[in-house]
Amino acid sequence: MLPEVVFVLGAPGAGKGTQCSLISEEFDFVHLSAGDLLREERQRPGSEYGEMIEEKIRNGEIVPVEVTCSLIHKAMEKSDKNRFLIDGFPRNKDNLDGWQRVMSDKTKLLFVLFFECSRELCTSRCLGRGAAGSGRSDDNLESLQKRFNTYMNDTLPIINHYDKLGMVRRVNAESAPSEVFEHVKKCFTNLDVQS
Numbered sequence: 001m002l003p004e005v006v007f008v009l010g011a012p013g014a015g016k017g018t019q020c021s022l023i024s025e026e027f028d029f030v031h032l033s034a035g036d037l038l039r040e041e042r043q044r045p046g047s048e049y050g051e052m053i054e055e056k057i058r059n060g061e062i063v064p065v066e067v068t069c070s071l072i073h074k075a076m077e078k079s080d081k082n083r084f085l086i087d088g089f090p091r092n093k094d095n096l097d098g099w100q101r102v103m104s105d106k107t108k109l110l111f112v113l114f115f116e117c118s119r120e121l122c123t124s125r126c127l128g129r130g131a132a133g134s135g136r137s138d139d140n141l142e143s144l145q146k147r148f149n150t151y152m153n154d155t156l157p158i159i160n161h162y163d164k165l166g167m168v169r170r171v172n173a174e175s176a177p178s179e180v181f182e183h184v185k186k187c188f189t190n191l192d193v194q195s
């Protein structure tokens, strides 16, 4: 059976990572965060992409898909599981095209989970995360403005693309994590994947 995939999208600070952790605790999905995989690759001694990744992350820009897609692909292969939450991907047309080229025949996309949250709340969450010591070089106001521009200009069109295909499940992500998760659960319970 082809590996099954759910793409998880939403503005920076919408709660993608938090909800993916909760989903993977309750359902049989492996959480793969594109941002986390890129941050890991940036730290890997000898990585030829470290500096490029750091610059893109600090500027809220999107890393070329060849790098991101191969990290995702490797992480999927390393796992012995067959269902994946791919968090923070595809973020732009380059991501989408690269995935279609290399991965769409190898996987089955179940749906796109889209977290909706106001810019104000997302910004204050990311700034709070930075103040609490996230250590992320992009949880500051300047990077956040750039991340939001990228989200509006490059990521929303991808969500619209999947929306036209009827593949988007949207969840309001403005309340507390446990309350958001109550709604998220409904997207997964009809998949016969409960562990």
Ligand code: C5P
Residues within 6 Å of the ligand: 012, 034, 035, 036, 038, 056, 057, 058, 059, 060, 061, 062, 063, 064, 068, 087, 088, 089, 090, 091, 095, 138, 147
């Ligand atoms: O999803 P997350 O907020 O962790 O992403 C942090 C940064 O990682 C993004 O702003 C972007 O610079 C980079 N990224 C990327 N391509 C992706 C996901 C994340 O370049 N598909």
Ligand code: MG
Residues within 6 Å of the ligand: 016, 017, 033, 035, 087, 088
């Ligand atoms: Mg995240």
